[in-house]
């Protein structure tokens with residue numbers, strides 16, 4: 713299965729693609745996670761990306777395309793992959809087409825998660841994760857069962873993404889509307905675009921995505 717999950721910041725791409733990774737046995741590839749790992753490691757890519765990410769802008773197409781080209785050639789992608797956060801510009805979408813063509817792989821679907829902007833801001837600005845195991849929580853929607861203690865690993869340290877500050881979230885939404893939304897007609901013209909209601913409960917969004925996958929003949933692994 714080769715799938716793209718597309719949607720604005722906070723639409724639920726990470727949440728849903730992690731579920732699909734387990735259910736369908738294919739690699740989840742998040743360019744945001746890859747970049748955050750580079751920033752944490754203090755690598756040259758991380759140094760180039762950090763200030764752009766902190767300001768809510770998009771990292772250069774050239775850097776991202778190079779990173780993805782290397783990533784999808786790894787053995788864990790042999791059975792397929794779910795792209796979360798890539799492509800994010802039309803040149804990235806064109807570069808992906810070229811990469812897939814070279815390896816004779818066909819894209820199954822691009823699934824758009826549709827969510828209203830006010831909900832996105834609320835979702836992102838309340839989000840935090842366990843520093844030890846990465847489990848995600850939310851100030852309003854999903855608090856740890858015992859305050860200050862991770863449900864999964866018992867960790868007591870939590871972190872918030874630097875780009876989840878309200879003012880940066882608005883810059884990220886602007887970048888989505890200006891640079892990423894034009895990808896939607898690109899994939900629509902290719903007959904690959906499907907949309908689901910990302911405002912629904914998480915389980916319901918999952919069910920909608922699975923219905924699309926069944927419709928196009930993709931079975932769980």
Ligand code: AP5
Nearest residue numbers: 721722723724725726727743744765769771797800835914
């Ligand atoms: P990235 O990490 O990709 O961030 P993003 O696209 O802004 O998306 P998020 O991770 O914030 O949200 P999400 O859609 O995954 O939602 P989530 O499941 O977490 O990118 C970060 C930065 O890296 C970019 O700004 C850019 O600088 C750079 N970058 C990355 N890729 C790039 C590229 N290709 N080109 C250039 N630059 C690039 O959910 C959010 C919250 O909502 C969570 O708290 C979750 O629990 C909750 N939630 C999810 N679903 C539901 C639901 N149905 N109901 C209620 N709550 C829900």
